[in-house]
Amino acid sequence: MPPLTLHRKVFLALTVLLLALLLMFAGLSRWGLQRGLGPYVADIELARLGWLAERLQTHHTESGGWQRLRAEPGLWGRLSHPGWTGSQPQGVPLRSPAQTGTHSPESEALYPPPPPPGPPPFERPGTGPRGGPKPPPRHTDDLFPRLGVLDEQERVVAGTPPTPGSARTALRGADGAVIGHLVLAPPPGLRSEADQAFLAQQMGFIAGTGLAGLALALLLSGWITRRWLAPVEALAHGANRIAQGHLDTRVPAHGHDELAQLTRTFNTMAEQLSNLEASRRQWLSDVAHELRTPLAAMRAEIEALQDGVRPFDDKTALRLHRQVMRLIQLVGDLRASLDTTHHSAFTARVPVHPLPLLAEALASMRLRFALAAIEVDATGLQALATMPTPPLVHGDAEQLQRVFLNLLENSLRYTDPGGLLRIHACLIPAENGPPHLQVQFDDSAPGVPSHELPRLFDRLYRAESSRNRDHGGSGLGLAICRAIVLAHGGTLSAEPSALGGLRLTLLLPLLDTPTT
Template sequence: MPRLTLFRKIFLALAVLLLALLLIFAGFSRLGLQRGLGPYVAEIEIRRMDWLAELLKKHHTEKGNWDTLRNDPRAWHDVQMGGFGPMRDMRPPSWQGRPPPRDAGGPPPGPPPDLLPSRRMPPPPPPPDASGGPGGNPDSVYQRLGLVDAKDAWVAGAKVAPSIAARLPLREGDRLIGTLLLAPLQGLESDADRAFVARQSSFVIWTGVAGLVIALLLSWLLARRWFARIDALTQGAQRVAQGRLDARVPVHGQDELALLGRTFNDMAERLDHIEASRRAWLADVAHELRTPLAAMRAEIEALQDGIRRFDDKTALRLHRQVMRLGQLVDDLRSSMREQDEASPPFAPMFPLALLKEALALTRERFAQRGILLDASALDALAADHQPLMHGDARRLHQAFMNLIENTLSYTDTGGRLQIGAHVDSDPGAQRLVLQFDDSAPGVAPGELPRLFERLFRAEGSRNRALGGSGLGLAICRATIEAHGGSIDAAPSALGGLRITVTLPLEGTS
């Protein structure tokens, strides 16, 4: 038994739904034909009785009312017969029974001159029932025909409910004088009626079957087109699950499936980028760890081979390499620390004081490099009031030190570092905004989004003489975000890099 896929389930559901709609449509169509055939035939029949309407209007004009018809059933019969007895109307004219004249010179046989077609009036309609009256057949139109006056009060003929009858108004000028009512036939009494309904029902059924086939074909084509894209997404997800992060799916159109396809491609591209970054990060970590380990191995092998003696200088060199290795491990752990990782509880602190302390520790190095340090905006804000926040003072101080070290490592000699500080206030919230602007060299626009990645250095070299391990800005981002703030990088007006730090405040003092 074939597997019942989602495509087949939806197609079968549509097929059942369309079949049910076809059966309902055919049933109601047949029921409508059966119930509507009688009123429809009655409307046709009464519209063909305009000759009777003319006779009734003539009668009303002559009599002035309907009293004669109301009180004398024979009068209603005579009006239906055109004002004549039924058999008298059916007898041939007297001139047709005369023998032809024997005088050969006389006029040819024919009707009297006063009854020639060019001179006589149109004859009344033929008798409605040749057997002698309109009431012979129980299904006759005259058994279902009635007359009411202008107020729908019964006058003559059958007593028909006006709500179900076909109506033919009788008017004298603009005045309504009465209405002919004709009751519809009840049910399908004749073979002709049943044959008509059967033909119409057959037509409706075949039309519905044709519509069902077309609808099923369109449903199958549309479902196949839609689920082809879903199958492509499924196959793409399977390739990603197998580790083939270069998998992409084709995207067509602007509908929800196209949006899903674009989202999948973005996700796969992001995963591919993360995987590439992970591999590069592992390679960079291995490279960073190899340097102190190689130096320590060389020192130890020289001691083992007797090339060097273990003295205070050798011990100092080994100690420096061990400290360098330990610092690298600590930096890696700090850059990977998440906000919810176990850390000391936050306490009230003054971020401006921490920043000024970090600047004081490095002011001499700025002077040695010939880099001008401008912190006047910071001093002005600190003199006015001290913003207060909750956090880890040690980690935030380390983040400020990393930002300052970044400027010392990459700013050219004779450059400048300008630190701006201000407080942004919103209803119910305050933020401390710090801006670190340094001079050339700058960072290429394409490298700005990667500045906060672990082990990334904009100069493209792994030579530690040009900078640190490439973890300083990654540590800053992890620390700032752990405090509920944000950090961004952009080109500086001084020609270098602008780092913007935003920290949430509790208040000022």
């Protein structure tokens, strides 16, 4: 048996739900018909008893109320049967001609003869045969046990008390005021063949329409589930492709609903994974290239010694030592870049004054700048250095010192002799929170092309122009600096300098707002 997919599970769930709704609808419809058919039949039956309402109104007018009807139990039976034409002497029951054995015009007026056999003559609505007045119905025996009369205070006068669902019609006096109600209880059950046939016909219609609606709903639910779950299946297929290493897999997104947003998020994740994999491959290639250069130089030196081409002297030992130190520096920088990336929160976080650290780093390198014929202009630091409360940050003094040394080393290494390095610091107010300390390092030519600026902080990346590995270095200094700055809650960015070289801008959040 094949496993149930999400599409099949949703379709089966909708099918079960629709079947349950159909059965519940059919059951409630049958219950409602059985419950409502009785009151409906009672309304129809009561509508045909207008003659009885007229008799009761006439009796109320002639007797001056309902007292006589309450006092004489037999009077209600006589009033509710055909043949009563007016007031009768109290205690004198009405009898049919068959009971008295007499047949006179008065008895015929009191008890009209039954209609002749055969089809009834043509009658207009509201008329009797040949246009005469329509006589009252002759038989109420089947309705009599369910009939009752209420006075204006809803008290029972005669007959059967009303039950839930009873039909009623108002009885009015000569002045039009309501004097009571004639009520008819619904039949106790659907016992006749006509009632059963009507109920069966209605249930057949309900079943037919319900099955047609069920078929349409199933077709619609199948189409909807297939349409809604198609993106989920596409995402599952795409995730499987990503797991197999096909990082170029993308899933088409349609619409703007949650599934479309999920698809776009998946595509973004796949693109980031692809970029990460490409970066990893490039990083491994760069590391191998960086390690290959000093290793190749050492191999050439050793092979020359082995072949007797070059004697082992102090110069050879110095060259080998230089290559070994370069390897050590490269490995140390790689480890430092990884440590600062994965351990962004330093253990020693204390209030630190960054400007004295910068001044100390600059003082330690002034001699090297002088030997390289590069002028250093640090007048932009004097304004903040003379403040009563120097800027204060929360961080690691050793790591910040390392950032300043690496930035100065970057300008020293890649600025042409006779150039200029200008350092400027200021406070930048923030919209929310404390202000930031901004330090800018501007150096002169050579510069960096604009398209290479975003990659300056990547590991082992160096511009292909004049700032390349011919000037030394491992290409990890700026990557280490940015990782440390980000760990302190700041930013480090690069842009072209007005002096013709590179501008590096350092932003660090301050603890307290200094007072000028």
